Amino acid sequence: MEPFRGSARAMSSNGLASTGNMLGTHAIEVFTVLTVETNGCGFLPDRRPQILYERHIFHRLTNGAFDDGDISDPTPGGYGAGGAHQYERLAKAITLNRTAALQSASWGIGQIMGENFRIAGFSDVEAMVSSMMLGEDEQLTAMGNFLLSKKLNSPLASHDWTTFARGYNGSNFAINKYDVRLNGEFQKLSTTGVPDLVVRAVQLYLTYLGFDPHGIDGVAGKHTTSALADFQTANGLPVTTSIDASTVTQLENAL
Numbered sequence: 001m002e003p004f005r006g007s008a009r010a011m012s013s014n015g016l017a018s019t020g021n022m023l024g025t026h027a028i029e030v031f032t033v034l035t036v037e038t039n040g041c042g043f044l045p046d047r048r049p050q051i052l053y054e055r056h057i058f059h060r061l062t063n064g065a066f067d068d069g070d071i072s073d074p075t076p077g078g079y080g081a082g083g084a085h086q087y088e089r090l091a092k093a094i095t096l097n098r099t100a101a102l103q104s105a106s107w108g109i110g111q112i113m114g115e116n117f118r119i120a121g122f123s124d125v126e127a128m129v130s131s132m133m134l135g136e137d138e139q140l141t142a143m144g145n146f147l148l149s150k151k152l153n154s155p156l157a158s159h160d161w162t163t164f165a166r167g168y169n170g171s172n173f174a175i176n177k178y179d180v181r182l183n184g185e186f187q188k189l190s191t192t193g194v195p196d197l198v199v200r201a202v203q204l205y206l207t208y209l210g211f212d213p214h215g216i217d218g219v220a221g222k223h224t225t226s227a228l229a230d231f232q233t234a235n236g237l238p239v240t241t242s243i244d245a246s247t248v249t250q251l252e253n254a255l
Contacts, residue, residue: 006133015137110143
């Protein structure tokens with residue numbers, strides 16, 4: 001099995017509600033953060049968790065012993081492409097210092113830094129990464145633990161986006177307009193509601209299986225129903241446009 005590839009289960013309604021209850025917020029506030037961090041999806045199409053490798057964190061954790069201007073450097077940046085490329089960067093760092101490398105990446109749907117493993121609820125970074133591989137519910141729980149530890153649940157619940165952004169994204173949050181983006185997503189979700197999690201799970205699992213629904217947005221549009229029909233045809237199943245729990249089970253069985 002490819003490194004860091006796990007069961008990669010889709011978010012459940014219980015998982016989302018549990019995190020909201022933990023934080024004293026509603027699903028909309030939680031999904032606001034997820035949307036800004038990862039467009040609301042915790043996994044790549046190959047079932048590895050979403051990550052972003054931070055070379056300046058690796059520099060700090062290794063006292064600059066491996067500085068090369070690429071994998072280790074005192075200044076942030078050098079990210080290159082997202083997705084699988086971040087794992088290529090991580091792999092290079094792992095050959096130098098595995099623990100520091102894992103701590104130098106942000107993980108999952110909420111992009112929690114590996115170095116924050118303890119306040120995210122784990123004994124070490126290896127345990128955190130293993131949990132991140134299991135599913136989005138586990139990723140949500142880690143994010144909830146982190147927010148509680150940082151006392152960011154209150155500004156999230158009160159929609160104090162500036163305070164929340166400073167605590168979650170860092171002191172330079174304004175450069176990326178992080179607070180503005182949070183407010184924008186919150187306003188949008190206040191109108192549309194959170195994505196349909198059953199449809200979203202179907203989209204995620206179709207993606208894993210190589211049937212492209214053109215996004216993980218919880219909306220059962222023509223691309224999603226077409227991808228589902230292609231999957232059902234390829235597997236000798238009755239073709240249906242309905243998406244429900246039994247559809248999710250079909251896809252889980254295929255996975």
